[in-house]
Amino acid sequence: MDFALSTEQQAIFDTAFAFGQDQIAPFARNWEAEGTIPRSLWTKAAGMGLGGLYVAVEHGGAGLTRLDGTLLFQALAMACPAVASFLSIHNMCAAMIDRFASPALKARLLPAICRMEHIFAYCLTEPDCGSDAAALRTRAARTGDGYRLDGVKAFVSGGGYADGYIVMCRTGGAGPKGISALVVEAGSPGLSFGQPEVKMGWRAQPTRAVRFDACPVSAANLIGCEGQGFAYAMAGLDGGRLNIAVTALGGAQAAFDSTRRYMAARHAFGQSLDQFQALQFRLADLELRLQTAQVFLREAAWKLDSKAPDATKACAMAKLYVTDAAFEVANQCLQLHGGYGYLADYGIEKIVRDLRVHQILEGTNEIMRVIIARALLAQDA
Secondary structure (H helix, E strand, C coil): CCCCCCHHHHHHHHHHHHHHHHHCHHHHHHHHHHCCCCHHHHHHHHHCCCCCCCCCHHHCCCCCCHHHHHHHHHHHHCCCHHHHHHHHHHHHHHHHHHHHCCHHHHHHHHHHHHCCCCCEEEECCECCECCCHHHCCCEEEEECCEEEEEEEEEEEECCCCCCEEEEEEECCCCCHHHEEEEEEECCCCCEEECCCCCCCCCCCCCEEEEEEEEEEEEHHHEECCCCCHHHHHHHHHHHHHHHHHHHHHHHHHHHHHHHHHHHHHCEECCEEHHHCHHHHHHHHHHHHHHHHHHHHHHHHHHHHHCCCCCHHHHHHHHHHHHHHHHHHHHHHHHHHCHHHHHCHHHCHHHHHHHHHHHHCCCCCHHHHHHHHHHHHHHHHC
């Protein structure tokens, strides 16, 4: 078992890190204040091949493995977790289309998605159906040439900003087997948006409710087969959970690196803070959390790439453990900064705010425990 990164993997990390530090980190606070990310960033990101990371090369993508993706998103999140996470959602949508859509739909959508001329958003959660996604109520009724879509989706990153939306909706009866996945393109009649949400973190990401009122959707925009949408969503969430975990890890690493620099420069009682043994022990504990989280997450990514039978459980465990660990590290880093950690100029408070939602997204960490427990019980049956 080799834990070392290959030369190519190290290059992926280094290239993404340089891009993040040059093109994201200097502007992240301004984008947070403005509540949006400029489209010009995505043009630059597409030029780096970041628009279709998991999309097959023949469809214009980079064809990366999930393990490669964790390296890339960790590096980008060290510049800004919110921006990196937004990019990960776009890539989750692209991967879903590449994996499950018809050849015609792939040919029509993927080139512009990979060039990031079209940004995609994901619509699963509803106001009354959060963790119980299989109970969603948004309905697509059959019409002569497609569907009539009615319903509301909540907490949509990119709502009103994206050019396309993958919408999980009910085309059949109750339960997960009645759910399908449709692509709704911006500008469609009956598509509208709520007011921008005011959030604790991830403020650079425009987040709104997305409404569908008798919204016509062509049958050609059905991803895969009717009744398979929930299965597609769950398959997509395995990778999505890895990305949410690794962007949390990147943010925590950035907070830790900043804290080490601060403690070396800050003096009290005649010596720098990093010379106090009690504080050295705190740093050692934080390094332990970061390193164990990283190894755990990369193993889960390897299992997903290898199609291991326990990959879903591994992704759930990684999401749970890494997001909890990352938030704890960032919060302790704020404490080690003292009063300065509470000030925006030092950047730690933003990381703490951004990382809190990672324990909720892509299934709350309570739901991760349900997934893990069910996998264990099925294994014992």
